[in-house]
Amino acid sequence: MHATYNWPAAILAVMLFAGCAARKTTASKPETNESAEADKLLYERALNDLQHNRFELSRLSMETLINTYPDSEYLAKAKLAIADSYFKEGGTTGLTQAVATYQDFITFFPFLDEAAYAQMQIGMAHYRRMEKADRDRTEALEAEAAIQTFMQKYPHTELAPRAEQRLREVQEVLADGDYRIATFYYIRRIDKAAAPRLLDLVSRYPLYSQADRANWMLASIYERNEHNDVASTYYARLVKEYPLSPLAGAAKAKLVKFGAPVPQPDPTALARMQKEQEMPRERPGFLKRPGELLKSGPDVSAAARVGMPNLTPQTEDATDTLAPGAGLSVVAAGGASKGSGGTGAYVQTVSPGTSDPPAGSSRSAASTGPTAAPNDPSAGGQADPVGTTAGQSANGNADPPSQTSQGTTQGANQGESSSKKKKSKKQAQLQPQ
Structure with a gap:
């Protein structure tokens, strides 16, 4: 007995089964793709909101991506985009949040290429908040530190040239603030306040x-305090490192007067100054940009365009060799000379590694002398007269160092004996009768 098969029905059943299976597979495939690309859709939506300045919506989408898909390939990009949204939003709150978010990104992803960008953005956030040179310098110091960190960690990235120029501009603002304060004290012959600021300025911000005027002012301070050897160091630095300065000729005359050697201009410094002079500079004028008076940011148009800025952090003490074989020389308060208003100064040579100067290593001198008057080249006038004598007080009489120190000691002894008398008298009154 032979079985009879219905071949057309069997073939039809197989085709129907295959069609159902294919339909099921096709129906389940979009669900898988939609689940896999949800993080990408969130990221693209957030970027679109960011481009249209919808900052809160952009951050909301990014945070949703981070919390929902912690293993997403867009995780690092989302964190960086949140920081960018704060930076682009601006304002005190926005820039503060941007700095914190960029720093978090560097902490979590220190080896990504975007870490260099995040470090640069930290510096730029502080750069945007900088005040003028005569105002609060907190943000300028933070910007300097952040950009210095960038230059030390990522010196060969494509952002390095931009960071280098921004650092020159930040240091121009910081140096200008010190220069203005130092000039205020220099004109008033308060050398003990002017000299430390000038020392730091010429060493940190060449x-x-x-800078040429700062070196001249510092040299003249030492000259009028009868330290011509130290003054010659700064006159020589002016001639060597700023050969195209209008003060270079007067500095050479000072060196000839002191019998000190006149150095040749440094070729690197000469080339740098020549290149600076060739670059066009556009300074904002009052009629061209009247809104500059209301602007809180500094004017950085005078900043250098050539040369490597200082990469040494502010926390490290700057050293300055004033003479071969000598340590750091600083100006400290000295005895008050007649007519100087108590602004005498003396130079202490401190050896490296010691906190106190050796006994008998300092000598006092009068503090008056050439100032930023019309005959002072640092004020834009002519050179100082050759016959100017440093060490004379305001009334024209020299104040010997020994008399100055003796007067200071006698005043201190008189004050001490007076306080002892008052104390003994008070104790006598308190004793029972």
């Missing part, structure tokens, strides 16, 4: 637009 690219400052007024």
